[in-house]
Structure formats: C-alpha cells, structure tokens
Amino acid sequence: MKYYKKLIGEQCYLSPINVEDADQYCIWLNDLEVSSNLLIFSQQLSLEREKSILQDMIKNSAQIFAIVDATNDKLIGNCSIFRINERNRKAEVGIFIGDKNCWSKGYGSEALSLLIDYGFNILNLNNIMLEVFGYNERAIKAYKKIGFKEIGRRREAIIFAGDKHDEIYMDILASEFESIYIKKYKK
Numbered sequence: 551m552k553y554y555k556k557l558i559g560e561q562c563y564l565s566p567i568n569v570e571d572a573d574q575y576c577i578w579l580n581d582l583e584v585s586s587n588l589l590i591f592s593q594q595l596s597l598e599r600e601k602s603i604l605q606d607m608i609k610n611s612a613q614i615f616a617i618v619d620a621t622n623d624k625l626i627g628n629c630s631i632f633r634i635n636e637r638n639r640k641a642e643v644g645i646f647i648g649d650k651n652c653w654s655k656g657y658g659s660e661a662l663s664l665l666i667d668y669g670f671n672i673l674n675l676n677n678i679m680l681e682v683f684g685y686n687e688r689a690i691k692a693y694k695k696i697g698f699k700e701i702g703r704r705r706e707a708i709i710f711a712g713d714k715h716d717e718i719y720m721d722i723l724a725s726e727f728e729s730i731y732i733k734k735y736k737k
C-alpha cells in the first residue's frame with residue numbers, strides 16, 4: 551500500500567487514507583480488545599460498510615489520516631478531526647492504534663500530537679476536545695502527556711460487561727500546545 555508523509559514524527563507519520571485498507575481496519579475494529587475502547591464496539595462493522603465509510607470520508611474531504619509506522623511504512627492505526635465548528639474554531643478528535651504490538655510505545659501520543667498540530671496550525675482551531683471511557687487508563691495517560699485536561703465527566707454513561715463507567719471529556723487550547731512538526735515551516 552502506498553502512504554504519503556503528510557505530517558511526520560519520529561516514530562510514525564500521518565498519511566491520507568486508502569480504501570484498500572478497509573479489511574485491516576475491519577479486523578482491528580472487530581477485535582474487542584481494541585474496540586471496547588471505542589463507540590463502535592456495539593456496532594456490526596462489515597467489509598462493505600467499512601469500505602463505504604472510507605469512500606464517503608474521502609469524497610467529503612474528511613480530516614482523517616492513516617497512522618503509519620515510520621520504521622517500516624506499515625499501517626498501525628487511524629486518527630481524525632471531526633465535528634469541526636469553523637465559527638468558534640473548535641473540533642473533536644479520535645484515534646486508535648489497531649496494531650497491539652505498538653501499544654504503550656509512544657506511537658499514539660505522537661500521532662495525536664501530529665494531528666492536533668495540524669488542527670491548531672493548519673486548520674487554525676482554538677479548542678480541541680476528545681471523549682474517553684473511564685476505564686481506558688492507557689489513553690488517558692497518553693492524552694495527559696500531550697496536554698489534554700479533564701473538563702468533565704458524564705457519570706455511568708458507558709455500560710460494559712455489566713459494569714458502569716464514566717465517560718470523560720478532555721480538551722486542549724491552541725495556546726497550551728507547542729507545535730511538534732509544523733513549526734519547522736514557520737516563515
């Protein structure tokens with residue numbers, strides 16, 4: 551598969567997505583170990599549906615990126631900016647690293663830093679928010695490392711395997727984030 555280096559970090563880079571990766575995304579997003587951290591865990595994701603979602607995103611110029619391992623050019627996950635509100639310059643982000651061998655090695659926090667660098671310094675956003683399930687300690691740690699702060703909780707909003715968990719909201723402002731990549735291009 552061909553990937554393009556749109557936003558480049560040390561461990562990974564963000565590339566435009568390929569529809570041909572639909573099968574790999576389906577494998578990851580049907581794996582409960584990955585998807586129990588994502589809203590998609592209660593949905594049926596077939597190859598047809600995933601292809602059509604990716605095609606729609608490409609057609610609508612959605613702000614979605616493949617996360618690619620810089621050491622071997624292999625796809626490891628996906629991230630996106632959505633619900634973009636241009637008037638108030640705010641948006642939301644989502645991310646998953648599907649390749650479990652890459653968890654807890656810094657890929658997720660670097661990929662998300664590249665994504666929000668793009669959000670703040672190319673899309674000129676001012677506030678970026680994300681939602682995370684209360685039990686997802688790895689994600690919360692990664693988000694705090696980048697500078698996201700908890701801004702609120704919806705209590706017991708996630709019910710999984712018989713247990714109730716809070717949904718946590720975190721955000722970061724442009725003024726709180728130091729560019730990791732785009733600053734190189736400052737004139």
Ligand SMILES: CC(C)(COP(=O)(O)OP(=O)(O)OC[C@H]1O[C@@H](n2cnc3c(N)ncnc32)[C@H](O)[C@@H]1OP(=O)(O)O)[C@@H](O)C(=O)NCCC(=O)NCCS
Binds near residue numbers: 652683688
């Ligand atoms: C969440 C996710 C994007 C984070 O990416 P990652 O590459 O694994 O995260 P990072 O390595 O950048 O950071 C994770 C940090 O949490 C730590 N960590 C790992 N497991 C942990 C746990 N159970 N409790 C607390 N901290 C933990 C890691 O050691 C690391 O901290 P460090 O850099 O100080 O060592 C990735 O794990 C993932 O996609 N998981 C599955 C899907 C998902 O949860 N998506 C997010 C939905 S909101």
